[in-house]
Amino acid sequence: MTPVARISAAIEVLDDIANRRRPAADALKDWGLAHRFAGSKDRRAIGDLVFDALRHKSSSAFAANGEDGRAIMLGLFHQHRGLDIAAIEKLFSGERFAPLPLSDEERAALAEDRLAEAPDFIRGDYPEWIAPNLARIFGAEVVEELQALAEPAPLDLRVNTLKAEPDHAAKEVTAEVGRAPERPALSTLCLRLPLEPERGEPHIASTESFLKGHVEIQDLGSQLAAEFAGARPGMQVLDFCAGGGGKTLALAAAMQNHGQIFAYDSDRRRLAPIHDRLTRSGVRNVQVRTPRPNGDVLDDLEGRMDLVLIDAPCTGTGTWRRNPDAKWRIRPGSLAERNKDQxxxxxxxxxxxxxxxxxxxxxxSVLEEENSDQIAAFLETHPSFGVVPPAEVVHAFENEAMTTIGGAARLLAHGLLLTPRSSGTDGFFVSVLTRAG
Incomplete structure (x- = not known):
C-alpha cells in the first residue's frame, strides 16, 4: 500500500471506532480481515496512525474544526507531526487511493491557531467529564501532565537478579535486538528500549534473554512500585491481587528467593500465566493460592503477613500512553465502580x-478518588493503621537502591505519585501503611 492509501485506511478505521463505539484493536482487526491484500507492514503502519490519532484526538479534531476521522487525521499531521498546509495537500490530493483534497473550510481551519484558546481538556487530550478530577491532582500543570500521558511509551525491561546481572543482561539485549538499551537513573535494574517507529517494537518475548528468564517486560513505574513495598529476604508476603504475576516476580527477586510469597487473585483466569512465569524466572519462594468456589484459601494467613501488597483494580488512567483508546472509552460509572472495588x-x-x-x-491511576481518597477512607475505619510518610518510603528506597528519586515522585499526604512527565514512567500511586504493634 502507498502512504496515502494507509492514511485513507486509518481514517476509515477511526470512523468505525467512533460510529460503532468499539475498541481500536477490534476495528483494526476487522479492517485487516476485510482487506487481506494489506501486508503486515501496512497493517502496522495503519495501526500506528490510528493509535497516534487517538492519543491526540481532541486537539487534532479541534485544530481541523471537525469531529470525524478525516478531521482528526488532518489535525494530527498539522499540530503533532509539524506538516504545513502545502505538505498536507500533497497527502490529501484525491488521487489514486488518497483522501479527498482539502476544502476551503479545512484549509482555513488549519491556517488558524485554534488551540491557543482551547479549553484544557482539548489541549491535554482527555474527556471533558474527567477534567475536574484531573485538575484536582495536577492543578495548573494539568495540560502538561496529560500531554505527557498522550505520548508513546518506551519498552521497559526489568533485569531478573535471580538469574542475571544488569550489565550482562544489557549486553544480551543489545546483541539480540540490535540496539543498546538506556539505563534510567531511577533504577539500576531497568533496561529501556526507546521508541524507533521506523523499526517497530522488538519482539522481546522471543529472545533468549527473555526465554531464559534474564529479563521481564515491566514498566519502570511498576518496578518502582514493587520496590517501594520494601520486601526483604525472609519475609512472609501476600500479593493479594497478583494477576499475571509481574509484581510477584519483582518481590521474589527482592527477597532473593528467601522467605515466602503467597500469590492470590480473586479471578483464577488472571492467575493463569503466573505458573510459567515463575518457572522461567527461577522463582522458588512463591506459593500460588488459586480461589475455590467453596472455601477460603487464605484462612491460614490471617494476621501472619509481614507485607500485604494490593495492586488494586482501577481505571488505568496512568496507562493511557500505552492504551490511548481507553481514555475515550472510560465513563463516569467506571470510576464509581472501581472505587467500590478498591x-x-x-x-x-x-x-x-x-x-x-x-x-x-x-x-x-493518577486520580485522587482512587488513590488518596481511598486511603483516607480506609484510615477512618481502621485506626490501627497509619501511613508511612512518603518521604520515608523514598529515603528507604534510595538507601537500598543506591539511587536518587529527586523530583521524580510527587509526595502526597497519603502516598506518592509517579507520572510520565515527572518520572518518565506510567502513572502509579503507592501508599505504604503499617499496622500498630
Missing part, C-alpha cells in the same frame, strides 16, 4: 497484616 479489596486484605506489618496499596 474499598472492598482494602477491607478484605487488611486482616492478613500482622502487628507491625505493612499494607501497600498500588494503583496505575
Amino acid at each position: 474499598a472492598l479489596v482494602l477491607d478484605a486484605a487488611e486482616r492478613y497484616v500482622k502487628k507491625g506489618g505493612r499494607l501497600v496499596y498500588i494503583t496505575c
